[in-house]
Amino acid sequence: xxxxxxxxxxxxxxxxxxxxxxxxxxxxxxxxxxxxxxxxxxxxxxxxxxxxxxxxxxxxxxxxxxxxxxxxxxxxxxxxxxxxxxxxxxxxxxxxxxxxxxxxxxxxxxxxxxxxxxxxxxxxxxxxxxxxxxxxxxxxxxxxxxxxxxxxxxxxxxxxxxxxxxxxxxxxxxxxxxxxxxxxxxxxxxxxxxxxxxxxxxxxxxxxxxxxxxxxxxxxxxxxxxxxxxxxxxxxxxxxxxxxxxxxxxxxxxxxxxxxx
Amino acid sequence: xxxxxxxxxxxxxxxxxxxxxxxxxxxxxxxxxxxxxxxxxxxxxxxxxxxxxxxxxxxxxxxxxxxxxxxxxxxxxxxxxxxxxxxxxxxxxxxxxxxxxxxxxxxxxxxxxxxxxxxxxxxxxxxxxxxxxxxxxxxxxxxxxxxxxxxxxxxxxxxxxxxxxxxxxxxxxxxxxxxxxxxxxxxxxxxxxxxxxxxxxxxxxxxxxxxxxxxxxxxxxxxxxxxxxxxxxxxxxxxxxxxxxxxxxxxxxxxxxxxxxxxxxxxxxxxxxxxxxxxxxxxxxxxxxxxxxxxxxxxxxxxxxxxxxxxxxxxxxxxxxxxxxxxxxxxxxxxxxxxxxxxxxxxxxx
Amino acid sequence: xxxxxxxxxxxxxxxxxxxxxxxxxxxxxxxxxxxxxxxxxxxxxxxxxxxxxxxxxxxxxxxxxxxxxxxxxxxxxxxxxxxxxxxxxxxxxxxxxxxxxxxxxxxxxxxxxxxxxxxxxxxxxxxxxxxxxxxxxxxxxxxxxxxxxxxxxxxxxxxxxxxxxxxxxxxxxxxxxxxxxxxxxxxxxxxxxxxxxxxxxxxxxxxxxxxxxxxxxxxxxxxxxxxxxxxxxxxxxxxxxxxxxxxxxxxxxxxxxxxxxxxxxxx
Numbered sequence: 001x002x003x004x005x006x007x008x009x010x011x012x013x014x015x016x017x018x019x020x021x022x023x024x025x026x027x028x029x030x031x032x033x034x035x036x037x038x039x040x041x042x043x044x045x046x047x048x049x050x051x052x053x054x055x056x057x058x059x060x061x062x063x064x065x066x067x068x069x070x071x072x073x074x075x076x077x078x079x080x081x082x083x084x085x086x087x088x089x090x091x092x093x094x095x096x097x098x099x100x101x102x103x104x105x106x107x108x109x110x111x112x113x114x115x116x117x118x119x120x121x122x123x124x125x126x127x128x129x130x131x132x133x134x135x136x137x138x139x140x141x142x143x144x145x146x147x148x149x150x151x152x153x154x155x156x157x158x159x160x161x162x163x164x165x166x167x168x169x170x171x172x173x174x175x176x177x178x179x180x181x182x183x184x185x186x187x188x189x190x191x192x193x194x195x196x197x198x199x200x201x202x203x204x205x206x207x208x209x210x211x212x213x214x215x216x217x218x219x220x221x222x223x224x225x226x227x228x229x230x231x232x233x234x235x236x237x238x239x240x241x242x243x244x245x246x247x248x249x250x251x252x253x254x255x256x257x258x259x260x261x
Numbered sequence: 262x263x264x265x266x267x268x269x270x271x272x273x274x275x276x277x278x279x280x281x282x283x284x285x286x287x288x289x290x291x292x293x294x295x296x297x298x299x300x301x302x303x304x305x306x307x308x309x310x311x312x313x314x315x316x317x318x319x320x321x322x323x324x325x326x327x328x329x330x331x332x333x334x335x336x337x338x339x340x341x342x343x344x345x346x347x348x349x350x351x352x353x354x355x356x357x358x359x360x361x362x363x364x365x366x367x368x369x370x371x372x373x374x375x376x377x378x379x380x381x382x383x384x385x386x387x388x389x390x391x392x393x394x395x396x397x398x399x400x401x402x403x404x405x406x407x408x409x410x411x412x413x414x415x416x417x418x419x420x421x422x423x424x425x426x427x428x429x430x431x432x433x434x435x436x437x438x439x440x441x442x443x444x445x446x447x448x449x450x451x452x453x454x455x456x457x458x459x460x461x462x463x464x465x466x467x468x469x470x471x472x473x474x475x476x477x478x479x480x481x482x483x484x485x486x487x488x489x490x491x492x493x494x495x496x497x498x499x500x501x502x503x504x505x506x507x508x509x510x511x512x513x514x515x516x517x518x519x520x521x522x523x524x525x526x527x528x529x530x531x532x533x534x535x536x537x538x539x540x541x542x543x544x545x546x547x548x549x550x551x552x553x554x555x556x557x558x559x560x561x562x563x564x565x566x567x568x569x570x571x572x573x574x575x576x577x578x579x580x581x582x583x584x585x586x587x588x589x590x591x592x593x594x595x596x597x598x599x600x601x602x603x604x605x606x607x608x609x610x611x
Numbered sequence: 612x613x614x615x616x617x618x619x620x621x622x623x624x625x626x627x628x629x630x631x632x633x634x635x636x637x638x639x640x641x642x643x644x645x646x647x648x649x650x651x652x653x654x655x656x657x658x659x660x661x662x663x664x665x666x667x668x669x670x671x672x673x674x675x676x677x678x679x680x681x682x683x684x685x686x687x688x689x690x691x692x693x694x695x696x697x698x699x700x701x702x703x704x705x706x707x708x709x710x711x712x713x714x715x716x717x718x719x720x721x722x723x724x725x726x727x728x729x730x731x732x733x734x735x736x737x738x739x740x741x742x743x744x745x746x747x748x749x750x751x752x753x754x755x756x757x758x759x760x761x762x763x764x765x766x767x768x769x770x771x772x773x774x775x776x777x778x779x780x781x782x783x784x785x786x787x788x789x790x791x792x793x794x795x796x797x798x799x800x801x802x803x804x805x806x807x808x809x810x811x812x813x814x815x816x817x818x819x820x821x822x823x824x825x826x827x828x829x830x831x832x833x834x835x836x837x838x839x840x841x842x843x844x845x846x847x848x849x850x851x852x853x854x855x856x857x858x859x860x861x862x863x864x865x866x867x868x869x870x871x872x873x874x875x876x877x878x
Contacts, residue, residue, distance in 0.1 A: 030789065
């Protein structure tokens with residue numbers, strides 16, 4: 001309850017800040033969408049030259065992409081760690097966080113909320129509806145609950161991975177270069193991972209489980225039997241990676257408090 | 262009961278060694294070497310409730326490392342530590358509810374929106390009940406005269422206005438112990454004295470314990486009944502301010518500007534009987550160093566009547582300089598004669 | 612004059628050394644670049660399916676193109692836009708402007724130092740790894756290599772010019788973050804890094820040929836994979852030089868306007 005109240009308060013402040021720079025909001029939304037659009041363009045261009053990607057049709061791949069955008073938008077809105085190293089370690093704002101009576105990681109999440117990212121989730125939903133319609137997917141009673149569950153699980157996976165990587169800031173001089181690169185890798189989970197070779201499949205399933213933020217859970221709605229089991233694993237993977245993320249974060253904070261900046 | 266209790270507190274850091282040159286950089290890429298550096302070396306002190314204590318020392322003496330340990334940010338390497346009945350690093354989230362912290366050079370306010378919004382947010386963070394918050398805020402706002410500033414975004418505030426708001430932000434939850442790291446840095450004299458008065462009143466009315474670091478001797482003079490001085494991670498002085506100044510103060514310096522050329526020999530002649538030291542850049546500017554046991558007025562009296570003075574500036578020794586002179590003398594004994602030359606730094610500081 | 616350039620060269624050296632200090636970035640860089648190549652390799656393999664030719668690329672040419680483009684990116688990529696934007700936002704650009712050197716040249720030199728670091732430490736070992744893992748075929752003739760290196764240098768120049776232009780825009784727009792993100796996306800897509808331009812639909816390809824982005828990746832990559840040969844190579848180089856010269860105009864213009872804004876209007 002305390003943390004929910006805080007979230008409301010931080011969001012309110014975000015909105016007030018944004019009122020002063022209203023144009024920025026839209027620039028940010030557009031640049032986000034442009035980024036998503038390039039990926040869609042990639043898909044469209046590919047399917048101009050082929051009918052199937054590893055046995056998946058264009059509408060199916062687009063649907064997966066639509067699903068991929070939903071948790072990604074939520075994650076980008078609430079978990080924004082891009083500047084962590086520079087802002088909190090180099091400029092020393094971590095000290096201020098540490099003198100406040102709330103969980104430090106949560107404070108950092110809240111101080112960096114980025115609501116424009118949610119527009120991506122909405123667009124993703126629309127893409128799912130359109131391509132789902134083209135595919136004639138059936139809408140069941142469990143569709144919405146499953147969508148919510150998978151979205152939350154995928155957000156947990158993202159949060160876990162990025163928190164783990166960001167906690168490296170407590171050890172190394174500047175691991176900031178990893179995050180943009182990870183940004184590249186996460187995109188690969190939105191294509192049918194079966195087209196990759198074994199090593200990359202294992203990587204995207206168990207090590208950097210980005211297949212669970214895109215193709216695995218989406219396959220449940222596409223009624224693709226071969227990935228059904230993987231789809232239901234999503235919440236479990238989410239829990240495990242979130243736990244890893246929080247553990248390594250707490251460990252990093254412990255080290256920060258031992259070593260200073 | 263002591264508000265702050267420190268015994269044999271020690272903090273060591275691992276510092277990475279950078280090898281020189283291109284070859285060194287390549288070697289560093291694959292194997293790092295570290296040095297151990299002790300920033301705080303087994304210090305002990307106690308601060309009773311309701312005391313205002315100045316914590317001084319040169320940059321790198323270990324001041325901020327100590328403050329960071331006392332506020333729960335850093336975990337000590339060894340030693341015993343208790344602040345307001347808590348072990349800061351062990352119960353951080355519960356502990357910080359009882360302290361207020363101001364880092365003079367870092368803001369805790371939201372940059373783009375009205376100050377009041379930041380206060381509202383901090384109210385939620387510190388779980389201050391609405392009525393209590395209202396009362397406290399009214400009191401602080403009135404005392405620091407912030408009425409008109411409350412709705413202004415922080416980026417539009419002057420440094421002095423911002424610092425007053427920072428104080429409010431750190432005090433909204435009515436902490437019993439307050440840590441101030443350079444609270445007056447960069448402020449003009451009027452704001453400085455306003456802030457000093459405010460802190461003194463707060464200490465008197467609420468019995469707030471205050472630990473502050475500063476480079477400004479006037480902060481210490483105005484506020485602190487006690488001074489702890491740090492050098493190279495060790496406490497080299499712990500006691501009253503007057504005693505410190507008596508033992509270590511190196512006197513005052515007075516700068517003169519003359520309307521007509523005045524020779525150094527003339528000046529020396531006028532104050533011939535006094536053990537003061539004159540120096541001059543040219544015929545229109547001169548400087549005299551006056552030992553502590555001689556009043557400034559005594560010297561001025563000799564000069565004022567005789568010379569055509571256009572400007573006078575009195576420069577008080579500051580804490581840095583006292584620390585430096587203690588450090589230079591190498592032991593806790595009274596320093597040998599200090600010559601005016603070694604105090605150039607002080608002039609720049611003022 | 613020679614002293615002046617000595618100072619500029621020092622910026623390359625210092626940036627190179629700085630990069631060396633960030634070893635985590637270095638290790639992860641090699642890994643991720645190889646992974647990127649791998650993922651796209653398998654994606655294209657799935658697209659090619661049984662064989663054939665797409666947009667004039669055979670499957671094996673596509674593999675080489677991919678590896679070369681990503682490795683080239685390692686060299687030409689830099690964050691000059693972000694660095695300049697940060698300098699502007701925190702005000703330190705004023706100090707840079709009054710120093711006795713040209714800020715833009717310094718930035719270019721720093722970018723070059725970064726590029727050299729990645730070229731030696733990342734691109735060369737990365738290429739070796741890529742050749743081990745995937746069927747990448749590199750040309751044997753020395754002339755192709757020499758040509759590629761020259762074009763790579765121009766890729767760097769053009770990309771850095773675009774970065775400088777985006778960075779300097781921070782003087783004139785309140786929050787440049789969005790534009791910098793857009794630029795990054797546009798460069799990756801339209802330079803042909805993600806999809807060779809010949810695969811774009813005709814009209815889009817047509818537009819691309821009037822934009823500078825293809826000169827960053829697509830054209831040099833096409834030469835190196837042997838799709839463009841003989842005298843046409845000179846055309847490619849010519850296009851790069853032309854874009855380099857054209858982009859100097861907005862870059863210098865913006866730089867002048869920035870100085871004016873800073874010194875006349877006080878920031």
